[in-house]
Amino acid sequence: MSDYPDWTRLFYLTGTDIVIPISIDAATVTLPVSIDAATVTIDVALVASDVTLPVSIDAATVTLDVNLTAATATIDINFSDQSVAVFDAAKWFAHNAQQQFIIGSGSVPNNGSVSSASRTIPAGKVMFVTGMAYNLECSTATPRSSGLILDVDGVRYGVYGSIAGGGLVFDTPLRLTAGQLARLYVHQWGSGAAIYCTGGFWGYDEDA
Amino acid sequence: MPLTPGQRRLYTGDYNYMHQESQPDGSVIVTISGGKSGQVHRLHVRDLWGKDEEVLTEETLPSGPPPHIQARFDEARRETPQ
Numbered sequence: 617m618s619d620y621p622d623w624t625r626l627f628y629l630t631g632t633d634i635v636i637p638i639s640i641d642a643a644t645v646t647l648p649v650s651i652d653a654a655t656v657t658i659d660v661a662l663v664a665s666d667v668t669l670p671v672s673i674d675a676a677t678v679t680l681d682v683n684l685t686a687a688t689a690t691i692d693i694n695f696s697d698q699s700v701a702v703f704d705a706a707k708w709f710a711h712n713a714q715q716q717f718i719i720g721s722g723s724v725p726n727n728g729s730v731s732s733a734s735r736t737i738p739a740g741k742v743m744f745v746t747g748m749a750y751n752l753e754c755s756t757a758t759p760r761s762s763g764l765i766l767d768v769d770g771v772r773y774g775v776y777g778s779i780a781g782g783g784l785v786f787d788t789p790l791r792l793t794a795g796q797l798a799r800l801y802v803h804q805w806g807s808g809a810a811i812y813c814t815g816g817f818w819g820y821d822e823d824a
Numbered sequence: 825m826p827l828t829p830g831q832r833r834l835y836t837g838d839y840n841y842m843h844q845e846s847q848p849d850g851s852v853i854v855t856i857s858g859g860k861s862g863q864v865h866r867l868h869v870r871d872l873w874g875k876d877e878e879v880l881t882e883e884t885l886p887s888g889p890p891p892h893i894q895a896r897f898d899e900a901r902r903e904t905p906q
Contacts, residue, residue, distance in 0.1 A: 722846030738837030
């Protein structure tokens with residue numbers, strides 16, 4: 617204790633150019649940090665024109681375990697940039713695992729429609745519909761117009777029209793909840809004949 | 825009437841792909857695949873999603889690559905390229 621006159625100012629360094637190199641070469645390195653106090657504040661404030669904080673972990677196995685136990689936990693992450701990409705892999709893989717493609721086919725009567733694809737959103741799920749498309753398949757009859765309607769519980773949620781088909785990708789996913797019935801209707805008018813059609817919608821499920 | 829295995833998947837969402845073929849009598853042939861089970865179910869359903877929904881027939885189709893492709897996969901794994 618006598619080597620340090622003031623333990624509260626152990627790392628109080630002032631100067632114009634300070635470099636603190638830490639180089640440890642050993643078979644095993646352990647840097648335990650254990651703080652036991654009534655209140656813990658670790659304040660990292662970097663003020664500079666350019667801040668680079670590289671974290672590189674190279675190991676056969678990496679375990680990054682963060683546990684927060686508190687009456688109240690607030691995690692506030694703010695990004696301010698023209699282009700910020702934060703990839704939440706767990707969520708992304710969950711989406712991939714629950715991707716949904718609902719597609720169907722049938723005969724559309726002249727001046728009529730058919731329900732080509734439908735889905736009741738399963739129990740405990742929320743479906744986010746991200747697009748819909750259709751086409752008409754006939755070599756002898758050409759409709760004057762055609763289109764598709766996405767109907768949810770009898771309410772029209774989306775429409776799209778063309779001569780012989782096309783698709784629409786939603787810039788905002790359509791959220792459907794468990795028990796709702798989504799139906800895609802394909803219409804055609806003026807061909808004078810029944811036409812075979814294919815139509816579908818797609819998106820992903822999340823647990824409710 | 826208890827749900828069939830295919831119906832159970834329809835209502836739990838254990839599938840990624842669903843194809844429906846509308847039949848002239850209003851019934852629908854539904855094929856579902858993907859999901860945790862990895863199986864392919866084909867159901868011929870009357871009044872799909874309706875109050876009187878009824879599975880007329882149901883079958884489990886083979887899933888995965890066809891046997892001749894699987895045989896080539898197995899052979900490719902065994903042989904080391906020179």
